[in-house]
Amino acid sequence: MRKINAYICPALHHTITVCKDEGATSMFIKCPTCEATGKNEKAISMMGNVHQHFTPTHEWYKPTLEDWNNLNADIANKSLLSQLELHVKRGGLLFRPIK
Numbered sequence: 567m568r569k570i571n572a573y574i575c576p577a578l579h580h581t582i583t584v585c586k587d588e589g590a591t592s593m594f595i596k597c598p599t600c601e602a603t604g605k606n607e608k609a610i611s612m613m614g615n616v617h618q619h620f621t622p623t624h625e626w627y628k629p630t631l632e633d634w635n636n637l638n639a640d641i642a643n644k645s646l647l648s649q650l651e652l653h654v655k656r657g658g659l660l661f662r663p664i665k
């Protein structure tokens with residue numbers, strides 16, 4: 567729990583993450599820094615090999631009922647939504663910026 571990890575993209579942006587809940591995280595994410603400038607780069611996991619004192623900017627979480635209601639309202643693509651549901655049913659966590 568509260569395990570800090572990081573993801574590095576080819577432009578060497580790093581995204582510091584935390585596991586809020588127990589479950590499976592992904593090996594790759596879309597680099598949020600690149601995404602903010604309209605580029606699409608994959609960032610790869612440091613596999614938890616990261617000093618634990620870093621402050622995370624993003625979290626892996628297991629959606630609560632309220633989270634699902636928000637996702638349902640935000641995601642117009644219902645087939646994407648059912649993919650997320652299947653992913654979570656199989657023990658996968660979802661990824662979001664920490665507010």
Ligand SMILES: [Zn+2]
Nearest residue numbers: 575579597600
């Ligand atoms: Zn990047």
